[in-house]
Amino acid sequence: MNVRDAIEQRFQKKAMRMRQALERFNDESAEREKVGPNWNVRDLVGHYVFWITEASDRMPEIAAGSSQPDYELDRINADVFRKYRNMSYVMLLPQLRAAEEALLKHVRNVDPQLLIGETPIRAWFDTHLDHYDNHWPSLKAVADRA
Numbered sequence: 158m159n160v161r162d163a164i165e166q167r168f169q170k171k172a173m174r175m176r177q178a179l180e181r182f183n184d185e186s187a188e189r190e191k192v193g194p195n196w197n198v199r200d201l202v203g204h205y206v207f208w209i210t211e212a213s214d215r216m217p218e219i220a221a222g223s224s225q226p227d228y229e230l231d232r233i234n235a236d237v238f239r240k241y242r243n244m245s246y247v248m249l250l251p252q253l254r255a256a257e258e259a260l261l262k263h264v265r266n267v268d269p270q271l272l273i274g275e276t277p278i279r280a281w282f283d284t285h286l287d288h289y290d291n292h293w294p295s296l297k298a299v300a301d302r303a
Contacts, residue, residue: 160272164282165261171289172257175205178300179250186303187246192295196238201292202249203241204234209256212285216263220271220278260285 158166179202182190187198196204219225241249264272264282271278 159269161265161267161269164264164272168257168261168264168286171286175289175293175296176254178296179253181300181303182246184246190299190303192292192299198296198299199244199246199249200238200241201296202246202253203244204237204292205288206241206249206252206256207233207237208285208288209253209260212281213256213260213263216260216267216278216281219281220263220267222277225277225281 179198182198184199187202190198192198192201215223215226267278272282273279
């Protein structure tokens with residue numbers, strides 16, 4: 158297995174785990190179930206839509222040598238929360254899947270040598286891949302109840 162295949166496999170494993178949990182919800186339950194003090198399941202999906210899209214959109218720049226953006230995370234997350242607040246859960250799920258597919262497409266276009274070792278593009282991808290694990294415990298807890 159080459160490095161790109163291994164990276165894609167890791168991503169697919171985390172994305173599928175999340176998708177299986179998200180399939181347990183509908184608009185009503187995604188609104189009701191909290192995954193933190195302020196966010197419900199729908200809010201979490203909107204959060205992922207934004208950040209996976211951002212990872213995908215920036216990947217070609219970072220692969221070409223640009224620095225990773227410096228984010229004001231609290232402000233951006235608050236803006237994302239407001240942006241997706243009025244969107245239904247069932248509308249967000251296809252957007253999340255499309256963002257994940259776009260990210261994988263960009264990974265497939267990166268020179269495999271740039272994915273080996275401690276490279277900027279590998280760090281960028283791994284940061285967004287690890288983001289799935291960051292929110293997994295709270296999502297898993299509410300999915301197990303659903």
